[in-house]
Amino acid sequence: MRIDVITLFPEFVETCAGIGVVGRAQERGLLQVQAWNPRDYATDAYRRVDERPFGGGPGMVMLIDPLRDALVAARAAATEPAKTIYLSPQGTRLTQEKVAEFAQRDRMILLCGRYEGVDERLLEHEADEEISIGDYVLSGGELAAAVLIDAIGRLQEGALNDAQSAQQDSFSDGLLDCPHYTRPEQHALGPVPTVLTSGDHAAIRRWRRKQALGRTWLRRPELLAQLKLGKEDEKLLIEFQQDTKI
Secondary structure, three states, rough: OEEEOOOOOHHHHHHOOHHHHHHHHHHOOOOOOEEEEEEHHOOOOOOOOOEEOOOOOOOOOOOOOOHHHHHOOOOOOOOOOOOEEEEEEEEEEHHHHHHHHHHHOOEEEEEEEOOOOOOHHHHHHOEEEEEEEEOOOOOOHHHHHHHHHHHOOOOOOOOOOHHHHHHHHOOOOOOOOOOOOOOOOOOOOOOOOHHHOOEEEEEHHHHHHHOOOOOOHHHHHHHHOOOOHHHHHHHHHHHHHHOOOO
């Protein structure tokens, strides 16, 4: 998969995409991230990419032409067609389901705004979709782009050393993940739950499912309300609720 990013801070994006799981995905040829700086396409001596907004008000608005020319260059850099995603707090909320959909694409372009945003005319003509990573405002789209790249990159086949890791993530089946433990088995902060050291794989699977259901009920009940639970899941959830003293 190839992801092109239009950004005033290409070094930041490329650094974020070069570490951890995403960095390994690039090393393995599973993912390619390329940043494009609209300042390189500005035509004046000051390499201006912003101007004051019409109608007055604080801040600056990113100009159409440097962004559009950067988009043209990015699109021409590879043969695969690419939809352009604008990172914006006004966009559709990013979910794991949406990430999985993005991860199936061969290519996409991420547009990072700055200042007060981007001239609306560019978005109307060039952006295919707007995505938000949450109901808050950042200084620019670069952090949101890094989040999206990381979420997509780890879903590329072969990016994770254990393919089951992605399948067991929170939200992968609509639930939060179960708690996890490692060595030592006994610690001043408490012991590891006995079932996890029992060697009974069926019991372990049941415990983990019960914990995932229970955590979702406690922390994100609106997610649980969206699911149609089977009889076994309903039984496990009731057990968790009976065991929980709140």
